[in-house]
Amino acid sequence: xxxxxxxxxxxxxxxxxxxxxxxxxxxxxxxxxxxxxxxxxxxxxxxxxxxxxxxxxxxxxxxxxxxxxxxxxxxxxxxxxxxxxxxxxxxxxxxxxxxxxxxxxxxxxxxxxxxxxxxxxxxxxxxxxxxxxxxxxxxxxxxxxxxxxxxxxxxxxxxxxxxxxxxxxxxxxxxxxxxxxxxxxxxxxxxxxxxxxxxxxxxxxxxxxxxxxxxxxxxxxxxxxxxxxxxxxxxxxxxxxxxxxxxxxxxxxxxxxxxxxxxxxxxxxxxxxxxxxxxxxxxxxxxxxxxxxxxxxxxxxxxxxxxxxxxxxxxx
Amino acid sequence: xxxxxxxxxxxxxxxxxxxxxxxxxxxxxxxxxxxxxxxxxxxxxxxxxxxxxxxxxxxxxxxxxxxxxxxxxxxxxxxxxxxxxxxxxxxxxxxxxxxxxxxxxxxxxxxxxxxxxxxxxxxxxxxxxxxxxxxxxxxxxxxxxxxxxxxxxxxxxxxxxxxxxxxxxxxxxxxxxxxxxxxxxxxxxxxxxxxxxxxxxxxxxxxxxxxxxxxxxxxxxxxxxxxxxxxxxxxxxxxxxxxxxxxxxxxxxxxxxxxxxxxxxxxxxxxxxxxxxxxxxxxxxxxxxxxxxxxxxxxxxxxxxxxxxxxxxxxxxxxxxxxxxxxxxxxxxxxxxxxxxxxxxxxxxxxxxxxxxxxxxxxxxxxxxxxxxxxxxxxxxxxxxxxxxxxxxxxxxxxxxxxxxxxxxxxxxxxxxxxxxxxxxxxxxxxxxxxxxxxxxxxxxxxxxxxxxxxxxxxxxxxxxxxxxxxxxxxxxxxxxxxxxxxxxxxxxxxxxxxxxxxxx
Numbered sequence: 001x002x003x004x005x006x007x008x009x010x011x012x013x014x015x016x017x018x019x020x021x022x023x024x025x026x027x028x029x030x031x032x033x034x035x036x037x038x039x040x041x042x043x044x045x046x047x048x049x050x051x052x053x054x055x056x057x058x059x060x061x062x063x064x065x066x067x068x069x070x071x072x073x074x075x076x077x078x079x080x081x082x083x084x085x086x087x088x089x090x091x092x093x094x095x096x097x098x099x100x101x102x103x104x105x106x107x108x109x110x111x112x113x114x115x116x117x118x119x120x121x122x123x124x125x126x127x128x129x130x131x132x133x134x135x136x137x138x139x140x141x142x143x144x145x146x147x148x149x150x151x152x153x154x155x156x157x158x159x160x161x162x163x164x165x166x167x168x169x170x171x172x173x174x175x176x177x178x179x180x181x182x183x184x185x186x187x188x189x190x191x192x193x194x195x196x197x198x199x200x201x202x203x204x205x206x207x208x209x210x211x212x213x214x215x216x217x218x219x220x221x222x223x224x225x226x227x228x229x230x231x232x233x234x235x236x237x238x239x240x241x242x243x244x245x246x247x248x249x250x251x252x253x254x255x256x257x258x259x260x261x262x263x264x265x266x267x268x269x270x271x272x273x274x275x276x277x278x279x280x281x282x283x284x285x286x287x288x289x290x291x292x293x294x295x296x297x298x299x300x301x302x303x304x305x306x307x308x309x310x311x312x313x314x315x316x
Numbered sequence: 317x318x319x320x321x322x323x324x325x326x327x328x329x330x331x332x333x334x335x336x337x338x339x340x341x342x343x344x345x346x347x348x349x350x351x352x353x354x355x356x357x358x359x360x361x362x363x364x365x366x367x368x369x370x371x372x373x374x375x376x377x378x379x380x381x382x383x384x385x386x387x388x389x390x391x392x393x394x395x396x397x398x399x400x401x402x403x404x405x406x407x408x409x410x411x412x413x414x415x416x417x418x419x420x421x422x423x424x425x426x427x428x429x430x431x432x433x434x435x436x437x438x439x440x441x442x443x444x445x446x447x448x449x450x451x452x453x454x455x456x457x458x459x460x461x462x463x464x465x466x467x468x469x470x471x472x473x474x475x476x477x478x479x480x481x482x483x484x485x486x487x488x489x490x491x492x493x494x495x496x497x498x499x500x501x502x503x504x505x506x507x508x509x510x511x512x513x514x515x516x517x518x519x520x521x522x523x524x525x526x527x528x529x530x531x532x533x534x535x536x537x538x539x540x541x542x543x544x545x546x547x548x549x550x551x552x553x554x555x556x557x558x559x560x561x562x563x564x565x566x567x568x569x570x571x572x573x574x575x576x577x578x579x580x581x582x583x584x585x586x587x588x589x590x591x592x593x594x595x596x597x598x599x600x601x602x603x604x605x606x607x608x609x610x611x612x613x614x615x616x617x618x619x620x621x622x623x624x625x626x627x628x629x630x631x632x633x634x635x636x637x638x639x640x641x642x643x644x645x646x647x648x649x650x651x652x653x654x655x656x657x658x659x660x661x662x663x664x665x666x667x668x669x670x671x672x673x674x675x676x677x678x679x680x681x682x683x684x685x686x687x688x689x690x691x692x693x694x695x696x697x698x699x700x701x702x703x704x705x706x707x708x709x710x711x712x713x714x715x716x717x718x719x720x721x722x723x724x725x726x727x728x729x730x731x732x733x734x735x736x737x738x739x740x741x742x743x744x745x746x747x748x749x750x751x752x753x754x755x756x757x758x759x760x761x762x763x764x765x766x767x768x769x770x771x772x773x774x775x776x777x778x779x780x781x782x783x784x785x786x787x788x789x790x791x792x793x794x795x796x797x798x799x800x801x802x803x804x805x806x807x808x809x810x811x812x813x814x815x816x817x818x819x820x821x
Contacts, residue, residue, distance in 0.1 A: 200581035204476035286653040287581030
């Protein structure tokens with residue numbers, strides 16, 4: 001069962017998107033679309049024909065698959081509700097995929113997806129794709145250090161970069177380093193998921209787009225795959241945040257089905273809380289001016305650096 | 317012959333540009349247009365309407381041009397505000413402003429052949445025959461050369477549901493060096509149509525020029541017809557028009573302030589603005605049967621006395637007043653939003669003045685010009701109010717001008733409600749003599765709106781010139797956006813609230 005926990009991310013990520021949209025609508029005094037709307041959208045897109053730009057090369061066709069595959073692969077490495085046994089690696093036959101769940105591997109598997117998404121945006125040969133790609137890479141460069149440093153703080157506290165170990169350690173109670181790293185990680189997640197104040201997922205203003213700009217020329221099945229990958233990436237990052245910073249209620253080795261189900265419930269609760277947090281941030285802030293993003297992301301980096309220093313100095 | 321605040325000054329063609337330059341020093345150029353008056357005296361005529369600051373008078377310079385020599389010295393080099401007017405005359409009449417710095421067509425895109433639609437002897441069928449969709453469109457955009465400069469073509473089809481317009485940005489990285497907009501993709505031939513529908517039906521046509529300025533347009537049109545006919549409408553009809561013009565301003569300005577939130581991605585602000593706007597539009601519908609205030613204005617008066625519903629107006633506006641106060645407090649407290657507005661899209665007073673800016677855009681750049689005060693009409697002469705100006709000329713100033721004007725509109729409506737307005741709703745209009753002409757004008761939500769009508773012999777207009785606020789303000793966008801970054805363009809654009817339809821008649 002533990003081996004299939006990534007299925008939760010695969011299948012429930014559109015729901016998380018729907019819940020965020022619903023929460024945002026409620027905060028803005030609108031009725032909003034049904035929470036299942038992302039599923040309907042995906043089903044509709046999968047049925048549609050595609051329009052491919054005349055200038056597109058094989059990269060345009062490959063990008064959706066690479067993006068989806070990289071996110072799916074990263075999902076397999078993350079303990080969703082069960083950290084299983086001691087990490088012994090997939091090849092050793094024990095435990096789950098988490099045996100390979102190295103956090104650095106996860107982050108850079110995601111980076112592969114982003115790289116191809118940016119290439120796909122450029123390959124379409126339109127201005128908005130190129131604009132989106134160039135902005136995405138600018139943001140990525142700024143986000144990555146703070147995200148990695150925040151993760152390293154947690155990893156150092158747990159003595160391993162393996163997510164199974166971190167999530168299973170359970171001894172990581174709130175400490176100054178923990179709080180600082182969480183703040184930095186939260187900003188990084190906002191930037192990675194393309195949400196306000198970094199990017200506006202609901203905009204129709206093509207000149208302001210980052211993530212949407214790269215997808216502008218995709219249609220039909222490719223668009224469905226790209227969108228789904230984006231939903232999954234969002235939930236994957238939420239799960240990472242839960243594993244790293246709230247490692248409670250995760251089932252351990254050889255846990256029974258009952259505990260597994262309870263742990264899944266815990267996970268769902270954490271996801272809801274994060275969805276709420278995202279919706280709240282998005283509804284209370286305006287988007288930042290593009291050239292002020294470095295200050296926000298720079299602040300996140302300072303927070304993560306401080307958390308590392310705090311950890312080294314206080315030892316917890 | 318003409319209304320008493322209009323003074324026609326005949327100028328010879330060689331003197332025209334010098335005279336215009338002289339007037340432009342102390343006068344605002346309100347509009348410039350041509351008319352084909354060959355059936356009256358065998359000439360084309362060019363008019364330039366100036367009004368001196370602080371004086372209710374229009375000095376209208378006019379010159380005759382013979383059909384065999386339709387060229388004159390362009391005034392644009394001396395009076396930059398004339399640049400689009402002169403290009404418009406060239407496209408619509410074939411009148412050549414020699415020495416105009418921009419030789420490109422403005423309205424007639426490449427598929428039109430050599431046809432001048434507003435000449436009286438050109439028919440709709442003639443224009444249709446001249447159109448050839450396969451003809452090469454030789455339009456050239458202005459180039460910026462240099463290392464790292466690239467062009468961003470946007471539109472004419474946009475991601476959102478808006479009208480067509482093409483924007484050619486020249487940018488280095490994200491910084492915009494130049495914006496060359498190209499509009500007029502959906503030319504409707506409205507001015508030509510006015511000539512055939514007659515004076516009375518023209519009011520309905522004027523209402524349809526620009527959706528959210530329907531009432532201002534029909535008011536200015538009706539006023540022009542009434543002044544041409546030499547009649548004056550009753551104080552009651554004037555008060556109704558004044559009231560509804562202010563109601564139109566209210567829903568526009570509040571909606572615009574909300575729309576700026578869409579430009580910064582501030583969803584809650586946008587939603588709050590939309591709720592207030594909806595309450596006002598629902599009130600419009602209950603008062604007039606039309607959310608866009610159509611069907612009230614007719615030549616000679618109005619169809620309905622909305623003061624009969626005074627209680628309803630007062631109760632709705634009370635709610636909106638409170639809501640608007642909370643809304644503005646909320647917006648001004650949201651630093652993430654206001655921070656995006658400050659210093660963005662700067663339009664200097666110098667440029668606004670020389671390029672002929674109008675409305676909130678002009679007042680946000682420190683130009684104290686409001687047609688309601690400069691040329692008191694309807695009930696405005698008996699009301700006390702200010703022209704609200706800000707000095708900086710950024711997006712924030714344009715929001716604040718609108719905020720002040722919303723409050724001003726509330727107080728104008730309050731004072732109108734306190735008084736009794738006597739008289740009939742409608743006044744009959746006798747036949748209008750050929751050759752008579754007059755201006756009609758008002759201050760709409762986007763700025764000044766001008767109409768000029770000249771009557772022909774057949775009981776129909778010889779020429780109806782429409783000058784909407786957007787026609788003046790569209791070219792300003794290129795100046796305001798210079799040096800800003802590409803993702804801020806939608807925000808700057810929204811702060812001007814320009815109409816495609818109102819510009820492309």
